[in-house]
Amino acid sequence: MVSKNSKRARLTYKDAGVDVAANDRMVKRIRHAVAATCDDRVLNGHNAFAGLFRLDYPGTLLRRNYRDPVLVAGTDGVGSKLLLGLQYGRLGDLGVDLVAMSVNDVLTTGAEPLFFLDYVACNKLIPAQVAEIVEGVARGCRLADCSLLGGETAELPDLYAKRHFDLAGFCVGVVERRRLIDGGRVEPGDAVIGLASNGIHSNGYALVRKLLARTGHRKKLSAKLGEPLEDAILRPTRIYVPSIRALLGRYRRKRVVRAMAHVTGGGLPGNLPRVIPGDCDVVIQRKSWPLPPIFQGLQRLGVARSEMYRVFNMGIGFVLVVRPTFARSIVRRLNRLGESAYRIGTIRLGSGKLRWA
Numbered sequence: 001m002v003s004k005n006s007k008r009a010r011l012t013y014k015d016a017g018v019d020v021a022a023n024d025r026m027v028k029r030i031r032h033a034v035a036a037t038c039d040d041r042v043l044n045g046h047n048a049f050a051g052l053f054r055l056d057y058p059g060t061l062l063r064r065n066y067r068d069p070v071l072v073a074g075t076d077g078v079g080s081k082l083l084l085g086l087q088y089g090r091l092g093d094l095g096v097d098l099v100a101m102s103v104n105d106v107l108t109t110g111a112e113p114l115f116f117l118d119y120v121a122c123n124k125l126i127p128a129q130v131a132e133i134v135e136g137v138a139r140g141c142r143l144a145d146c147s148l149l150g151g152e153t154a155e156l157p158d159l160y161a162k163r164h165f166d167l168a169g170f171c172v173g174v175v176e177r178r179r180l181i182d183g184g185r186v187e188p189g190d191a192v193i194g195l196a197s198n199g200i201h202s203n204g205y206a207l208v209r210k211l212l213a214r215t216g217h218r219k220k221l222s223a224k225l226g227e228p229l230e231d232a233i234l235r236p237t238r239i240y241v242p243s244i245r246a247l248l249g250r251y252r253r254k255r256v257v258r259a260m261a262h263v264t265g266g267g268l269p270g271n272l273p274r275v276i277p278g279d280c281d282v283v284i285q286r287k288s289w290p291l292p293p294i295f296q297g298l299q300r301l302g303v304a305r306s307e308m309y310r311v312f313n314m315g316i317g318f319v320l321v322v323r324p325t326f327a328r329s330i331v332r333r334l335n336r337l338g339e340s341a342y343r344i345g346t347i348r349l350g351s352g353k354l355r356w357a
Contacts, residue, residue, distance in 0.1 A: 017124070017155065019124075025127040026134075029128075030131050030134040030138070033138035033139075033148075037146070038147045042147050051115065069174050069176065070174065071174055072111040073170070076098075078094050078167050086163065090230065091136065095138070095139065096136050096143070098169040100236065100237035100239045101202055101237060104239065105171075107173075107262070109260075113145070115148070116146050116171045117148075117152075119151065120154070120167055121159070122154070123157050123162050124162070125155040143242070145245075181259060183258065183274075183275040183276055183277065184277070186259050186276050186321050190324060190346070191324045192284065193319065194319050195317060195339045196339065196341075197263070197316060197318075198317070199232060202264070204311040207298075232294045240262075247337065258322060259276060260320050261274065263319060264313070268319075272319060278352040281349070282345055282354050283346050283347075283354075285345055288342055288343065290315065292314075319344075
């Protein structure tokens with residue numbers, strides 16, 4: 001007797017929404033981009049289940065020998081900036097954002113980013129789409145001088161809406177323990193130096209999208225910016241690794257940089273107090289750097305100034321607290337390294353807060 005179930009068509013994984021062959025095609029497309037981020041410290045095992053990275057390397061060109069290494073790890077995503085990236089077809093730039101959010105965090109400790117891993121989850125794996133994202137990740141890794149050691153792609157049709165996806169990134173770095181920067185040496189009188197952002201970076205996009213949804217404001221905003229709106233709102237987060245690493249390399253004996261902060265969600269008020277002692281305040285001169293047009297435009301669409309500074313970086317993407325006698329020379333050096341650096345404040349006695357002046 002033949003059961004009723006035996007007459008049913010046999011299901012495949014592809015019928016369930018997961019295309020293994022598409023993943024194989026995607027892997028072939030990104031192979032070159034990933035390989036371009038790796039140096040001789042990466043040990044490639046054929047079809048390995050994990051990435052391998054040498055912490056010490058005896059080679060003449062890439063010599064690394066750590067005496068008391070501390071590993072530093074960071075992870076982050078891109079948030080709802082993904083939705084605008086999808087809307088405007090700027091997926092590669094989102095890959096750069098993904099790298100920037102983690103490597104800049106790791107950098108605040110003085111660490112050298114070593115390697116990065118990505119995770120891409122999507123409704124349907126479209127090889128060209130995922131390849132564009134991962135190629136952007138590889139571009140970000142090259143900017144940060146770290147290796148794209150591996151990653152994972154998940155096709156989850158029952159979890160994500162059609163065409164939608166999510167990104168997560170993971171960075172591991174290393175710093176000599178004696179060179180670790182943790183804010184513990186910050187004291188009253190220290191100078192605060194801000195490095196310019198190149199736009200919104202990757203925070204506050206729920207508010208950005210809400211503002212842009214208001215009828216008629218897109219064209220008005222684009223006209224005032226002097227550039228296409230999509231360029232202003234989707235420019236990838238600036239990666240500060242090369243300039244900060246070069247700066248720290250100039251002060252191997254003197255501990256002139258006492259704290260660093262990556263200005264992400266929460267803006268300056270939410271991030272600077274995290275790196276100063278509880279008996280200090282950071283006093284910021286609000287007009288000590290130019291306010292980028294994108295923030296002026298967003299504020300005009302109907303956001304209070306206090307809320308703008310609470311949500312966005314407002315033109316400062318990375319901050320250093322330094323010994324005051326070195327502040328001027330550090331600003332000059334950072335400018336020569338390609339940054340727009342400004343002395344934006346001072347450390348005072350207080351209770352661990354940010355104050356505006």
